[in-house]
Amino acid sequence: MDKLLMELSDSFGPSGHEQEITELIKDKIMDYCDEVKKDKLGNLIAIKKGKTDKKIMYAAHADEIGVLVTYIDENGFIRFTNIGGLSPYLLLGHKVKLQSNVTGVIGCERITDITKLSLEKMYIDIGANTKEEAEELVNIGDVGTFYPYFEVKPNHYIGKALDDRAGCAVLISAIKEIEDPEHNLYFVFTTQEEVGLRGAITASYSINPDMGIAVDVTGVGDTPKARRMAVSLGKGPAIKVKDNSIMVNPMVKDMLVKKAKDNGIPYQLEVLEFGGTDSGAIHLSREGAWAGVISLPCRYIHTNNEMISKNDIENAVKLLKLTVDFDF
Structure with missing residues (x-):
């Protein structure tokens, strides 16, 4: 896993520019699926065929938050807007x-009140001295992400x-x-989730699943003076009850809880009072679908130093595998 x-x-x-990450994923899974394809929105869809006509x-989501270049000033400083x-x-x-592949540092105009800091006052410094020099390296509309950094801790x-x-x-x-699943399984690595669940909207409409389960991160309440939330890092994957995009079907939530209990998998129940996941799009597709979420507790979401637990990931894999024989 490391x-x-x-x-x-x-x-x-970043959202809308997922080709590199989806190609990487495709290379890793294509030998384990009956079919792997991409749709027009860039969703990577991997299919394992089952014995019934039911579809899970x-x-x-494969995309990440990022920045998008909007303007280059006469001194080569780059203005940007947000993606997500x-x-x-x-x-x-x-x-x-x-x-x-140009790198830069995000700075800001001089301000005396930090509460007035906004994206409009910020810029990316790539070390260029003039607009012309910067334009040799960067174009309006170019996108970017946090500089890659990954560290493995003991836990x-x-x-x-x-x-x-x-x-x-x-x-x-x-x-x-x-191996040899009971139902038809569709594993979708969705695009543009961070800008409105867009990939999940088109993929779920095309697949028309009987049930959908999203796997995404969620916030935690275990850091000093954090917002009250009954989710902590390392205490197991969280089974979602609700967020701003979905009221999870009790049948799906109860199924996940029972699977976890019966198999000794640690779990938590998640009530997220903000945000949403791909399940928010899946459960509203066409005439609707049963949907739920397996959430991975995460600290420092939407920063360049997000933190998750090794055990939570491993237990999420175990729990997800137990859902493939869902009794329709």
Whole structure:
């Protein structure tokens, strides 16, 4: 898992530009599936055929948050906008990598009140001295991400884009371990989740699943003076009850809880009072589908140093594998 997650985390793939990461995933799973394909929105869809006509869709988003170049000034400083949820307070001083492999540091105009910091006051410094020099390296519309950094701790992983490359790692591991499934399994590495669940919308419409399970990260309440939340790092994958995009079907939630209890898998129950996952799109597709979420507790979400637990990932793989024989 260490090497797999490092490769996924370090790969480039801001929303709308997921080709590098989806090609990496494709190379890792194609020998374990009956069919692997991409749709027009770039979703990577891997299929394991089963014995029944029922379809279960598993989704983890391959995209990550990022920046997009909007303007280059006369001194070569690059203005940018966000791709997905970026806080200016967490960007200042960080290193970014643009799609042209140019790197830069995020700085800001002089301000005397930090509460007035905004993306409009920030820029990327790539070391250029003039607009012309910068334009030789960067174009308007270029995208970028946090500079790749990944570290393996004794019990944790730290790196960029673990939201949701950790979920992708869970799906990849399950694909390799699941054999002779009862139902048709669709493993979807979705695109553009960070900008509105867009890949999940089109993929779920095309697949028309009977049940869908998203695997994504969730916040925690275990850091000093954190927002109250009954989820902690290392205490097992969280089984979602609700977030801003879905009220999880009780049947799916109860099924996940029973599977975890019956098989000695540690788990937590998650009530997320903000945000959403691909399940929010899946359960509303066409006439609707049963849907739920296996969540990976994560600290420092949407920063370049997201932190997740090794045990939580391993137990999420175990729990997901137990859902493939769902009794329809």
